[in-house]
Amino acid sequence: MPGEALGETYDLRGLKCPLPVLKTRKRLKSMETGASLTLETTDPLAGIDIPHFCSQDGHVLLSSERTETGHRFVIRKG
Template identity: 80%
Template sequence: MSSGELYDLRGLKCPLPVLKTRKKMAGLASGACLTLETTDPLAGIDIPHFCHQDGYELVMSERTESGHRFVIRKP
């Protein structure tokens, strides 16, 4: 499975990572994946909540040295 496009959201603070991810996901084709890189400590809570709320599949979530990495799939 491809992790899709990399979307660098490092350095952005809440709520910008979720707002930018929502806009980016809206433009993707069904089945497409997006990999996010974040440094906002709240992203570990906010991004999974966003996926659940908006109906996206959180394929992967992991801590990185500087924050979090997520892979999200559009249904």
Template identity: 75%
Template sequence: MTTVDPGEVYDLRGLKCPLPVLKTRKRLEQLPSGTTLWIETTDPLAVIDIPHFCSEKGHALEFSERTDDGHRFLIRKG
């Protein structure tokens, strides 16, 4: 795992669209503004859906990378 930020890791691997975005939205609603959250997913559409979700809802996509089995995103709640 990269050392960009030690925020909480939310493992959404194995879930298919639209569940990763829906669960990310629900989890972020529970967190205070400015909190960071790592999202790990194997859904190939997440590379499109997560950045779009962040843009639409005012969250900052701080980091994104490809992993062996999917993608990992670092979101800072707006």
């Protein structure tokens, strides 16, 4: 649901590609399957990179929305 943060929130604002994906991958590895992670990013490429990362690594992208400063993603660990 847009605007609704689920699970943990991970602030990746200010980081440039590929750091948002690398840090997200590392964070998800430490979480239980089915857990949700909300990402806040400012990297313009995150709108492409995060959905691609989710599909490649077997995670579910629950929501993706533009914010005033970038993007917010909610991911469920697969």
